Amino acid sequence: MSKEKLFMQAINxxxxxxxxKDEDVILLGEDIAxxxxxxxxxxxxxxxxxxxxxxxxxxxxxxxxxxxxxTPISEMGYMGAAVGMAVTGLxxxxxxxxxxxxxxxxxSILGQGSKMRYMFGGKATVPMTVRTxxxxxxxxxxxxxxxxxGMLGSIPGVKVVVPATPYDAKxxxxxxxxxxxxxxFFEDKTLYGTKGDVPDEYYTIPIGEAAIKRxxxxxxxxxxxxxxxxxxxxxxxxxxDNVSVEVIDLRTVAPWDQETVIESVKKTGRLIVIDExxxxxxxxxxxxxxxxxxxxxxxxxxxxxxxxxxTPVPFxxxxxxxxxxxxxxxxxxAAEIIDDLKA
Amino acid sequence: MSGKAQRMPESVSKVETxxxxxxxxxVRTATDTAVKNLTSDKAKDMYKNMEDIRNFEENAKRYFAxxxxxxxxHLYAGEExxxxxxxxxxxxxxxxxxxxxxxxxxxxxxxxxxxMMAEIFGKATGLGKGKxxxxxxxxxDKGILGANGMVGGGFxxxxxxxxxxxxxxxxxxxxxxxxxxxxxxxVFHECLNMASIWKLPIVFVNENNFFAEAxxxxxxxxxxxxxxxxxxxxxxxxxxxxxxxxxxxxTAGEAIERARKGEGPTLIECVTYRNHxxxxxxxxxxxxxxxxxxxxxxxxxxxxxxxxxxxxxxxxEEELDKLREESIKDVEEAVKFAxxxxxxxxxxxxxxxxxx
Ligand SMILES: Cc1ncc(C[n+]2csc(CCOP(=O)(O)OP(=O)(O)O)c2C)c(N)n1
Ligand SMILES: [Mg+2]
Numbered sequence: 002m003s004k005e006k007l008f009m010q011a012i013n014x015x016x017x018x019x020x021x022k023d024e025d026v027i028l029l030g031e032d033i034a035x036x037x038x039x040x041x042x043x044x045x046x047x048x049x050x051x052x053x054x055x056x057x058x059x060x061x062x063x064x065x066x067x068x069x070x071x072t073p074i075s076e077m078g079y080m081g082a083a084v085g086m087a088v089t090g091l092x093x094x095x096x097x098x099x100x101x102x103x104x105x106x107x108x109s110i111l112g113q114g115s116k117m118r119y120m121f122g123g124k125a126t127v128p129m130t131v132r133t134x135x136x137x138x139x140x141x142x143x144x145x146x147x148x149x150x151g152m153l154g155s156i157p158g159v160k161v162v163v164p165a166t167p168y169d170a171k172x173x174x175x176x177x178x179x180x181x182x183x184x185x186f187f188e189d190k191t192l193y194g195t196k197g198d199v200p201d202e203y204y205t206i207p208i209g210e211a212a213i214k215r216x217x218x219x220x221x222x223x224x225x226x227x228x229x230x231x232x233x234x235x236x237x238x239x240x241x242d243n244v245s246v247e248v249i250d251l252r253t254v255a256p257w258d259q260e261t262v263i264e265s266v267k268k269t270g271r272l273i274v275i276d277e278x279x280x281x282x283x284x285x286x287x288x289x290x291x292x293x294x295x296x297x298x299x300x301x302x303x304x305x306x307x308x309x310x311x312t313p314v315p316f317x318x319x320x321x322x323x324x325x326x327x328x329x330x331x332x333x334x335a336a337e338i339i340d341d342l343k344a
Numbered sequence: 345m346s347g348k349a350q351r352m353p354e355s356v357s358k359v360e361t362x363x364x365x366x367x368x369x370x371v372r373t374a375t376d377t378a379v380k381n382l383t384s385d386k387a388k389d390m391y392k393n394m395e396d397i398r399n400f401e402e403n404a405k406r407y408f409a410x411x412x413x414x415x416x417x418h419l420y421a422g423e424e425x426x427x428x429x430x431x432x433x434x435x436x437x438x439x440x441x442x443x444x445x446x447x448x449x450x451x452x453x454x455x456x457x458x459x460m461m462a463e464i465f466g467k468a469t470g471l472g473k474g475k476x477x478x479x480x481x482x483x484x485d486k487g488i489l490g491a492n493g494m495v496g497g498g499f500x501x502x503x504x505x506x507x508x509x510x511x512x513x514x515x516x517x518x519x520x521x522x523x524x525x526x527x528x529x530x531v532f533h534e535c536l537n538m539a540s541i542w543k544l545p546i547v548f549v550n551e552n553n554f555f556a557e558a559x560x561x562x563x564x565x566x567x568x569x570x571x572x573x574x575x576x577x578x579x580x581x582x583x584x585x586x587x588x589x590x591x592x593x594x595t596a597g598e599a600i601e602r603a604r605k606g607e608g609p610t611l612i613e614c615v616t617y618r619n620h621x622x623x624x625x626x627x628x629x630x631x632x633x634x635x636x637x638x639x640x641x642x643x644x645x646x647x648x649x650x651x652x653x654x655x656x657x658x659x660x661e662e663e664l665d666k667l668r669e670e671s672i673k674d675v676e677e678a679v680k681f682a683x684x685x686x687x688x689x690x691x692x693x694x695x696x697x698x699x700x
Contacts, residue, residue: 035558036630038361049558049630073528073564074495074556102494105529140414140466142477144493312697316477317466318414320693 003200009056009193011167012132015174016057016094018203020064023092026178029070029079030096030132034061037071053098054134054193080106080131084114084183087129092178097133099141100149100187114183115158129184130177136189136227136277137314137325146314146321150187150225151276151283154255160184160208161255165229167197169252172206180208187254189227211258213265217247220335221265221272225251225284228275234328235335244339254284262288263296270301271338275326280308302338307331359568363554364636366562369569371583371615374590379656381597382590387649387658388667390432390589394424394646395671397448400457403679404447404464404478408624412683413464415477420448422619425645426551427452429592430519433600439487439505439518441498444479445551446491449521454486461678467685474688475696495556496529498522503535506544510606517603518546519596525556527570536577536611543608547599550611551586553618554637558630571613579609586614587645590652617641 006014020026034057035049036042042049048069051058061069072079076097083095097106110131117125137146154161160182164170170188177184214229215236224232229250236246247265251257266272272292276285285306292304307326315321359365401421408417420427423445431440431452442449450460455471463470464478471483482490489505492498502520509516526532527550539546550570554561567573574581580602584595592614599610617640621628631637653659 031556032558037559038563039560039630039632040361041632042630043361047629053557071559071563073559074525075528075530077530105494105496105531140477142415142479142493143475144479144497145416310694312694315475315688315693316415316472316480317468317474317688317692319687320475320690323690323693 002202003198005196006167006199007193008167008170008195008197009054011171011199012056012174012188013058013060014199015171016060017063019175019178020060020068022203025090025092026094027068027070027086027091028057028060028094028096029072029083031072031074031098033057033096034066034069034071037066052096054190056188056193057096076102076105077108080109081113083129083131084109084127087114087127088117088125092128094130094132094178097131099145100133100135101144101147103149103153110153110159110183111156115156119158126181127183128181130174130180131183131185132188133185134188134190136191137309137321138191140316140318140321141190142316143313148277148309150185150254151278153185154284155282158183159255160253161187162208162253163187163226164252165192165224165226165250167195167199169206169212169250171199172204173208173252175203176205176208179205184208187226192227206252209253209256209258211252211261212250213247213261214250215246215248217245217269219245219269219271220339221247221249221262221269222331223249223251223262223272223274223288225254225276228277228326231275231326231328231331235331238328238332239335251284257284257288259291259295263292266292266296267299270299272300273305273307273331273334275307275331277309277326280306280311283308305334305338307334358566359562361562363560363562366554366568367615367640369583371585372591372595373585373588374594374652378590378594379658381594382658384658386432387653388663390428390593391649391653391659391664392667392671393428393432393452394589394649395668396457396674397421397424397427397451398646399671399675400447400451400460400678403461403675405624407465407679414466417464417478417624418445418622419620419624420445422645423551423553423586423616424448425589425592425649426549426586426614426616427521429589430549430596432593433597434487434517434519436486437516439489439502439516441489441502441518441520442491443498443521443523443526444491444493444495445523446479446481450481450483450488450491453488455481455483455488457674457678458681459483461682462685465682465685466687467682468688468692469681469685473692475692496522496526496531499529499531499535502546503539503544506539506546507542509545510542515604516545517600519549520546521549521551523556524550524552524554524561524570525559525564527573528564536579536609539609540577540579543606545603545606546609547596547603548609548611549596550613551616552613553616555618555622557622560630569613571611574611577611579611581611581613583613583615586616587643587648589645589649
């Protein structure tokens with residue numbers, strides 16, 4: 002059975018089913034239940050916030066505070082603890098409320114969790130899934146709006162997932178939790194309220210596989226996270242000009258699906274990558290580099306990257322709107338590589 | 345090792361669930377002599393300041409609800425006595441670091457009301473040209489090193505400013521404001537330790553409003569009070585009634601003087617209450633209709649000071665009422681200024697990433 006569900010419900014359902022299936026799956030983070038040691042809530046076995054965005058709501062009442070652990074504001078401590086839990090056999094799912102707080106927790110990921118297996122000669126596994134939230138568009142300003150999946154994806158030993166639809170969110174979350182590695186799962190705060198069909202059953206979507214969300218012949222657009230919707234909008238517009246666009250939702254940023262992207266570029270000869278990260282050393286530039294290496298002879302023009310500018314995220318709503326890649330910006334780049342196609 | 349084996353200290357009883365027990369732990373209030381150090385002008389300044397904060401926050405609340413202020417707004421109303429009582433000792437030369445709940449600190453440190461209001465409205469005339477917003481209000485010229493969206497983000501910056509002051513042999517001090525939740529970040533430990541070993545001119549001012557988002561302090565802190573943690577850093581730790589501006593003023597005065605004289609840091613825990621939601625829109629289901637918290641919640645620091653100041657002959661009721669009206673007018677003007685100010689120009693997006 003499949004029903005229309007919110008993105009946030011899809012994630013909640015995935016966490017619920019993962020916890021149901023495996024008693025070693027344990028959530029920890031700040032206010033993921035909320036109201037710890039508050040008498041009237043304890044008496045009724047109720048949670049409070051269920052996460053700042055309510056994503057983990059209802060899981061504490063169902064699984065108890067031993068498995069849905071509210072932590073003090075101690076990211077370095079509890080993220081490190083998650084690594085320790087994972088390497089000793091549990092399957093923790095820590096939440097870093099906003100990906101912008103990564104500085105407080107980074108050693109656990111960069112210095113410890115990602116390197117243990119390698120350093121210890123393959124004798125350790127660190128099966129943990131870090132849930133975190135990213136993205137501009139909510140007037141949350143410079144310290145709560147960044148997109149740092151690319152930065153984290155550049156660390157060997159870390160897998161990075163960025164879903165764009167409720168269906169993908171659930172399937173990828175279940176894969177991430179099953180995965181025996183350190184996976185970072187990025188949730189765009191502006192997508193939580195979006196809807197889509199989500200099967201009720203437990204299912205997984207392989208990490209590392211992109212999805213062709215729209216087939217096309219003339220231009221490949223690769224998107225990350227909510228940029229999918231910009232890509233689809235551009236495809237609609239260009240269809241009217243008889244340009245057929247293939248839109249690929251990357252879904253996994255590390256390791257990203259080189260085969261799907263390269264097959265597509267071999268067909269279309271043109272590539273635009275839309276990435277909400279800042280423009281340098283990000284996933285888009287990495288894709289451009291790999292594609293120009295592996296598919297150079299098939300390219301009919303330069304690879305274009307449409308990214309956020311090289312600035313922090315501004316607060317003022319008019320500036321924030323300018324910051325986020327949009328259809329106009331993509332169309333401008335498309336015009337540069339499609340002109341000769343029309344001729 | 346020689347000598348007798350150390351005995352473990354007798355276990356301290358940890359308050360697990362009760363708000364009341366924590367509030368009722370010993371706090372310091374203004375001593376009888378505090379009033380001697382308060383001139384009538386100082387009393388008026390402090391009252392006007394608390395009114396400014398209150399009115400600023402009430403307007404922030406109103407215009408957030410009306411949709412004119414975007415993003416997150418964390419209100420400081422109810423905690424005015426802390427920022428006011430502490431900053432009353434500081435000049436523009438001294439530094440503060442603030443928090444996500446920072447409007448009060450910035451008002452108290454002399455932040456321009458118009459520039460602040462325009463900032464939270466996201467306007468070009470804001471202190472940060474509309475690019476920072478509520479959580480990032482700053483005014484370097486006034487020694488305000490920024491509100492901060494990172495919980496615990498101020499500790500390091502404040503410590504660094506104190507190193508600067510010591511190195512430059514200036515008598516400027518630094519005040520680092522932080523919440524009960526922030527006290528659980530590792531950087532709290534690192535910075536209090538460094539400040540103490542280097543005898544830095546800094547005062548760590550904890551605002552214990554008993555909540556960090558939806559998590560009560562009696563859950564998140566292993567020590568019943570924040571002040572007692574000072575023992576580990578070999579610095580004085582004082583717990584003061586954070587709704588009593590005269591008491592905060594007196595306590596902060598001693599700590600700031602100590603810092604100015606090069607005698608090192610102090611940790612002050614100001615006991616207060618978060619009267620509003622964590623942010624605007626928070627349903628606060630973790631507060632039981634305020635339950636046993638209500639009595640303490642209802643203590644209004646502005647009224648406390650009105651009574652104190654009148655009783656001690658520092659000001660008259662009419663003078664206080666006049667200050668209240670002035671404040672209402674000042675904040676109304678700030679709102680008008682913010683509303684009438686333009687949005688930032690598009691080019692502003694790219695400016696101020698690097699210095700020249
Ligand atoms: C590093 C970091 N972790 C978590 C958060 C999310 N957060 C914002 S405010 C807050 C609670 C802070 O509580 P406290 O320090 O007591 O300050 P109060 O809100 O009570 O003034 C949390 C967890 C954050 N902004 N930064
Ligand atoms: Mg607090």
